[in-house]
Amino acid sequence: MKSIYLDHNATTPVDPIVVEAMLPYLSGVYGNASSAHNFGRDAKVALENARDAVASHINCEPSELYFTSGGTESDNIALLGTAEKYKKTKNHLMVGATEHHAVLETAEYLQNKHDFRLDIIPVNHDGFISTGAIKNLITDKTFLTSIMLANNETGTIQNLVPLVEATHAQGALFHTDAVQAIGKIKVDVKELGVDLLSLTAHKIYGPKGIGALFIKQGVRVSPLFYGGSHEKKRRPGTENIAGAVGLAKTLEIAQSRMDADHKMLTELSDYFISKVQALLPDVYLNGPVSNRIPQTVNLSFQGAEGESLLLGLDLKGVAVSSGSACTSGATEPSHVLQAMGIDKVISQGAIRFSMGRSTTKDELDYVLSVLPEVVNRLRELSPIYNK
Ligand SMILES: Cc1ncc(COP(=O)(O)O)c(C=O)c1O
Missing domain, CATH: 3.40.640.10 (Type I PLP-dependent aspartate aminotransferase-like (Major domain))
Structure with missing residues (x-):
């Protein structure tokens, strides 16, 4: 795998x-x-x-x-x-x-x-x-x-x-x-x-x-x-x-490769964000488009819950993170997204993809190939997502 x-x-x-x-x-x-x-x-x-x-x-x-x-x-x-x-x-x-x-x-x-x-x-x-x-x-x-x-x-x-x-x-x-x-x-x-x-x-x-x-x-x-x-x-x-x-x-x-890493990660994250948004409707970037550490791509998938997305991607061999915390059995959206005034339901569908020096376009293409299936399955099960 x-x-x-x-x-x-x-x-x-x-x-x-x-x-x-x-x-x-x-x-x-x-x-x-x-x-x-x-x-x-x-x-x-x-x-x-x-x-x-x-x-x-x-x-x-x-x-x-x-x-x-x-x-x-x-x-x-x-x-x-x-x-x-x-x-x-x-x-x-x-x-x-x-x-x-x-x-x-x-x-x-x-x-x-x-x-x-x-x-x-x-x-x-x-x-x-x-x-x-x-x-x-x-x-x-x-x-x-x-x-x-x-x-x-x-x-x-x-x-x-x-x-x-x-x-x-x-x-x-x-x-x-x-x-x-x-x-x-x-x-x-x-x-x-x-x-x-x-x-x-x-x-x-x-x-x-x-x-x-x-x-x-x-x-x-x-x-x-x-x-x-x-x-x-x-x-x-x-x-x-x-x-x-x-x-x-x-x-x-880090100092010796800072500019090169920044450029490479900006290109990869721009590519990834645009491809995800082209593949799937109702996907939102959390955080600014510029003045952002480029390796951090936080996306909300409306109608799919972050923790379930994380587990679904894990089963496909992709390790990501969701900022949500499990408190007494219920998933609480990330305090960061809540503080930014992002709608609770949208926050609950957030996933952080954080890239690094070893990340390649091929790896991202693989993620892009499995992501729609994982997201759509969760959206089908969602009682509130009906597009
Ligand atoms: C912004 C920020 N502050 C502090 C920490 C904690 O750092 P450490 O893991 O070295 O204790 C982290 C780690 O996740 C972090 O992201």
Whole structure:
């Protein structure tokens, strides 16, 4: 049976060149970077070289870059760590309505368990946030605004600069989750003007379990863990040297092929969207046509439920994702699409096809050959679809 992977926004295979770069640090160079002896020093050199490389990729100082276990942890440190530091004077935070759960649920935790005031910043039909929305909600008690750079479900690339400016005008900090943007578009913390930025390796052909948090010089952040002086006490725990080396190599490769990948993925996704819409009626693109990470194609198939589509395609050897969540037996449409004001029934028929470096036109043609059968079968069973 065919095996076609169109879920690269969930994770990606590790590039063999990255594996090769990591291998020495899983066996030969196994020292603890905190040890003063030769073994420790070798590990420390590798760690700091990796830090230099990752910092240079996002244009920050190495001293502003902290290795973590990935995007979820970086998001948690950004929100919880600033909340803890600023709570005596400021008690309000605001986060975008289409944020990843790593941000949304952390913000809700601060609201529900620690009495912070939380505002969810509304988005428009394409997932964009206006400066007006920030200005309406921000107060002199706001310590943090958190808005992602690129959305994992729709690919919407947020124009952050005016949002950062509106936030800074009120003396608050700005955090961005750049997990779906890093390595795919230029990410420069100085150009963006952000105070904190989360990134991870495994969405761009790097290993799982390694990421980083940029914390601008002077920004105060409490740690979540205690018990060591690693990462200047902001993230104690023996460092993942092989992971850090892997992250650095991943970004080096991503940088060298960014333009070519962007072009190839734009051509593939444009081709796919136009073909699907020509093959089937009542198919809608969720998210913007431009200002989108091109590998992310989120389509709603009216009258076919997303989870059933996913399973139907899986049976044909095609791996995709639906943003919906199963809560108490009922399928809830994705919070991202709901926030964008997309009709509930249309949201329920959403599927995310996320392409990658290995995706070919032949693979997409195979998907196009099986998709009508899967969609039409579900539409025939639907009590509400009667075209
Ligand atoms: C936008 C976004 N933020 C955060 C995360 C979590 O990152 P990690 O898997 O590295 O913890 C993801 C992963 O799906 C994501 O897409």
